[in-house]
Amino acid sequence: MVKQTIQIYARVKPLGRRQPPGIYSVEEDEASAFSLEIIVPRDLADGFVNNKRESYKFKFQKVFDQESKQDEIFEAIAKPVAECHILLTTVMSHFECDLKTKTLYVHCYPRKIFIYVNYRRSALAGYNGTIFAYGQTGSGKTFTITGGAERYSDRGIIPRTLSYIFQQLQKDSSKVYTTHISYLEIYNECGYDLLDPRHEASKLEDLPKVTIMEDPDQNIHLKHLSLQQATNEEEALNLLFLGDTNRMIAETPMNQASTRSHCIFTIHISSKEPGSATIRRSKLHLVDLAGSERVAKTGVGGQLLTEAKYINLSLHYLEQVIIALSEKNRSHIPYRNSMMTSVLRDSLGGNCMTTMIATLSIDKRNIDESISTCRFAQRVALIKNEAILNEEIDPRLIIARLKKEVQDLRNELAMVTGEQRQEELTEEELQQVDEQIKSFLEDMDPESTLELGADMRKIKHSFNHLKRLVNNAKLPNNHLLASDTNNSIGYEELKKLKDLLQQRDNEINILVNMLKKEKKKVQDALLQLSASPKEITTSESEMFSVPLENRSSLLHRNTGVRGEMSLGRKEAFEIFKRDYADSITIEDNKQLLKQRFAEAKSLGEKVNEIRNKINHLKEEITQRHMQKAAQAVVSPRQMNEPDPIEETLRTQMEREKKSYKTMFTHLKGMKIEIEHLQLLMEKAKVKLQKDFEIWWSEEARNLQDEKPLLQNSTSVVKIPPSLLEAQPHSYGTRVPNNSRASFNEEQSVKSSGSRLSNSPSKARISPVQSSSISFTGDHQTDADILAFIRARQNLIQKKGLGNK
Numbered sequence: 001m002v003k004q005t006i007q008i009y010a011r012v013k014p015l016g017r018r019q020p021p022g023i024y025s026v027e028e029d030e031a032s033a034f035s036l037e038i039i040v041p042r043d044l045a046d047g048f049v050n051n052k053r054e055s056y057k058f059k060f061q062k063v064f065d066q067e068s069k070q071d072e073i074f075e076a077i078a079k080p081v082a083e084c085h086i087l088l089t090t091v092m093s094h095f096e097c098d099l100k101t102k103t104l105y106v107h108c109y110p111r112k113i114f115i116y117v118n119y120r121r122s123a124l125a126g127y128n129g130t131i132f133a134y135g136q137t138g139s140g141k142t143f144t145i146t147g148g149a150e151r152y153s154d155r156g157i158i159p160r161t162l163s164y165i166f167q168q169l170q171k172d173s174s175k176v177y178t179t180h181i182s183y184l185e186i187y188n189e190c191g192y193d194l195l196d197p198r199h200e201a202s203k204l205e206d207l208p209k210v211t212i213m214e215d216p217d218q219n220i221h222l223k224h225l226s227l228q229q230a231t232n233e234e235e236a237l238n239l240l241f242l243g244d245t246n247r248m249i250a251e252t253p254m255n256q257a258s259t260r261s262h263c264i265f266t267i268h269i270s271s272k273e274p275g276s277a278t279i280r281r282s283k284l285h286l287v288d289l290a291g292s293e294r295v296a297k298t299g300v301g302g303q304l305l306t307e308a309k310y311i312n313l314s315l316h317y318l319e320q321v322i323i324a325l326s327e328k329n330r331s332h333i334p335y336r337n338s339m340m341t342s343v344l345r346d347s348l349g350g351n352c353m354t355t356m357i358a359t360l361s362i363d364k365r366n367i368d369e370s371i372s373t374c375r376f377a378q379r380v381a382l383i384k385n386e387a388i389l390n391e392e393i394d395p396r397l398i399i400a401r402l403k404k405e406v407q408d409l410r411n412e413l414a415m416v417t418g419e420q421r422q423e424e425l426t427e428e429e430l431q432q433v434d435e436q437i438k439s440f441l442e443d444m445d446p447e448s449t450l451e452l453g454a455d456m457r458k459i460k461h462s463f464n465h466l467k468r469l470v471n472n473a474k475l476p477n478n479h480l481l482a483s484d485t486n487n488s489i490g491y492e493e494l495k496k497l498k499d500l501l502q503q504r505d506n507e508i509n510i511l512v513n514m515l516k517k518e519k520k521k522v523q524d525a526l527l528q529l530s531a532s533p534k535e536i537t538t539s540e541s542e543m544f545s546v547p548l549e550n551r552s553s554l555l556h557r558n559t560g561v562r563g564e565m566s567l568g569r570k571e572a573f574e575i576f577k578r579d580y581a582d583s584i585t586i587e588d589n590k591q592l593l594k595q596r597f598a599e600a601k602s603l604g605e606k607v608n609e610i611r612n613k614i615n616h617l618k619e620e621i622t623q624r625h626m627q628k629a630a631q632a633v634v635s636p637r638q639m640n641e642p643d644p645i646e647e648t649l650r651t652q653m654e655r656e657k658k659s660y661k662t663m664f665t666h667l668k669g670m671k672i673e674i675e676h677l678q679l680l681m682e683k684a685k686v687k688l689q690k691d692f693e694i695w696w697s698e699e700a701r702n703l704q705d706e707k708p709l710l711q712n713s714t715s716v717v718k719i720p721p722s723l724l725e726a727q728p729h730s731y732g733t734r735v736p737n738n739s740r741a742s743f744n745e746e747q748s749v750k751s752s753g754s755r756l757s758n759s760p761s762k763a764r765i766s767p768v769q770s771s772s773i774s775f776t777g778d779h780q781t782d783a784d785i786l787a788f789i790r791a792r793q794n795l796i797q798k799k800g801l802g803n804k
């Protein structure tokens with residue numbers, strides 16, 4: 001059991017150019033703790049809750065100032081949480097803990113070296129961990145936990161932790177690890193599974209809600225929250241991407257400016273040593289809380305107010321839990337008040353090693369919110385958690401073990417009582433005994449024994465088997481044993497002949513292989529490539545085997561954002577895209593992606609080149625060996641003589657192998673970066689499409705509002721000439737050939753348009769008195785045309801082109 005307080009860190013977000021900076025300072029004391037001092041300017045002090053004080057000091061484990069980068073945050077905060085404890089679990093009997101310094105000393109025998117591992121929070125060791133970000137809207141919670149959408153280096157704690165965990169798991173072959181991911185969103189006190197494939201229904205209300213169940217031991221279980229297995233980093237990152245996109249898709253237009261929900265990304269790891277019945281399970285929660293600002297400040301109404309109230313309420317309950325936990329002798333902790341506190345119950349005052357990151361945006365306007373975030377963190381720092389190793393026994397293995405024990409005891413009892421077992425040995429048992437006899441006979445150690453247990457049937461079978469062997473050996477045509485009465489000499493000769501036979505067999509195999517020109521491996525010792533067989537055979541094309549289209553179609557299947565667009569809509573989309581704020585980022589990433597692809601391609605070619613070289617060297621060595629084998633038939637002594645040419649070839653191959661490994665690792669890293677960039681671009685594209693849909697439907701709605709007016713007069717519209725001049729075919733193509741009247745109307749619209757061109761207020765589409773003939777006669781198409789014209793006009797106006 002590890003008892004410790006919740007660790008608190010602060011991160012100050014870089015200020016924008018136009019933000020008036022707040023006054024604060026960061027200091028590190030002798031004990032390596034940090035203090036953050038925030039000064040309240042005089043002009044603000046009046047309106048402040050406690051206006052007697054002007055300076056507030058808060059202690060943190062560490063304060064990350066504005067220039068801190070994502071990798072620093074990961075290294076200092078998240079890496080220790082996920083720290084690999086393979087060492088800890090394998091040398092458990094040789095460790096000692098220092099609870100004060102939270103350090104584990106591992107004695108590495110035979111030399112008594114003390115390696116210290118900070119064991120505070122370690123998901124891989126079977127301890128639960130939580131990292132949560134708390135702070136006001138826009139202070140950088142999502143940036144810290146998930147990452148920024150622009151650059152690869154902006155990856156946040158989740159992708160970096162996934163990468164680190166999978167790297168460590170790959171390195172440890174002593175255990176079998178299984179990893180699952182879950183992604184929960186809590187919005188207005190309701191839980192939603194962000195990895196639920198039914199998200200394509202897109203409406204949050206339609207999805208099954210995640211509910212909390214409590215077992216008799218008061219353990220929390222979440223119904224309707226799926227656990228998706230991820231066998232590697234790529235699969236896990238895809239799940240994160242899908243969850244994030246689902247979160248984005250489900251956002252209502254009103255809550256887009258900031259995330260109004262709490263999100264918990266959980267990495268579930270279980271580990272087991274082969275053959276052992278003990279399973280270790282751990283969960284690592286990475287939590288992005290909703291903005292912590294107070295309702296009064298947000299100054300909102302309607303849906304936003306409801307959301308803000310829920311957020312405030314759940315953060316208020318979180319605060320209540322934290323206050324209760326930090327008070328001594330409090331027996332009741334009000335976890336059940338909100339979904340958030342129920343889910344994070346283990347992370348707060350329970351079986352978990354927890355870390356809080358207070359995100360601060362210390363500009364002048366947000367001083368009070370920053371102080372309140374720091375105050376909250378100080379209270380959190382008082383909470384003590386007791387993390388216990390989550391071990392459980394696999395019942396199937398226990399049952400198998402007990403069954404065997406029962407059988408052994410039965411056999412022993414039968415031996416002692418002289419009771420005979422009547423049933424025949426099964427095929428499997430016979431095979432097992434035969435194998436045991438074979439390895440017993442092959443074992444040259446005179447002390448070796450044949451362990452058959454207390455089963456008389458097995459003992460009898462073994463005696464019969466051995467008898468048969470001895471009798472066979474005595475037959476006159478078996479001259480190997482019959483001609484020599486001295487057993488040991490006969491045995492040695494037999495062994496020599498066997499070796500010789502083996503040698504000849506090998507030679508024949510080699511020659512056959514040469515004839516068939518097969519690319520088989522000849523001998524393990526010869527090539528010694530088995531250390532990284534997977535790496536050697538993985539080609540560049542395999543590395544990039546999950547094309548973006550797959551992910552993209554998966555995404556579209558899940559989000560349902562792709563749909564057939566009408567021509568007008570497509571054109572409006574193109575214009576919208578051109579003026580879209582994030583289009584520069586998308587373009588930049590596209591360029592970067594291109595560049596990385598080119599780099600990866602050339603690196604891949606180099607890797608392939610080296611692989612070919614290695615294969616070539618392999619073949620040369622094989623040839624060399626075959627020549628030697630052929631020569632050895634004539635003079636066997638030569639077989640054991642060293643071959644300088646072969647030595648040179650081997651050295652050369654070692655060199656190539658090294659550079660292959662280096663390049664391959666580089667290529668792997670590049671692959672991850674490329675995939676990340678692809679994900680960022682996909683995300684940006686989805687967002688663009690979504691923003692366009694919202695904007696488009698708004699335009700359509702506005703038009704709908706004007707419809708009654710349109711119907712009262714006619715269904716013909718007056719089109720601004722600027723539009724007609726700019727895009728003469730943009731809607732004309734929609735006019736059916738047989739609709740002469742429509743065409744004429746179009747002409748009349750053209751001619752009357754000039755009257756409107758000087759009047760910006762009338763530049764909007766407005767009805768005119770005319771005949772009641774529509775554009776196409778189709779209601780939906782007409783609505784599309786009108787929405788497009790309207791949207792385009794608005795865009796032109798926005799760009800200041802409307803008056804030209």
Ligand SMILES: Nc1ncnc2c1ncn2[C@@H]1O[C@H](COP(=O)(O)OP(=O)(O)OP(=O)(O)O)[C@@H](O)[C@H]1O
Binds near residue numbers: 135
């Ligand atoms: N440390 C940082 N460095 C650079 N940019 C940052 C940093 N922190 C935040 N940002 C940027 O500030 C903006 C707001 O950040 P973010 O969305 O992470 O805030 P948040 O606290 O999650 O807000 P909300 O509660 O509304 O979700 C984003 O554009 C983000 O990229």
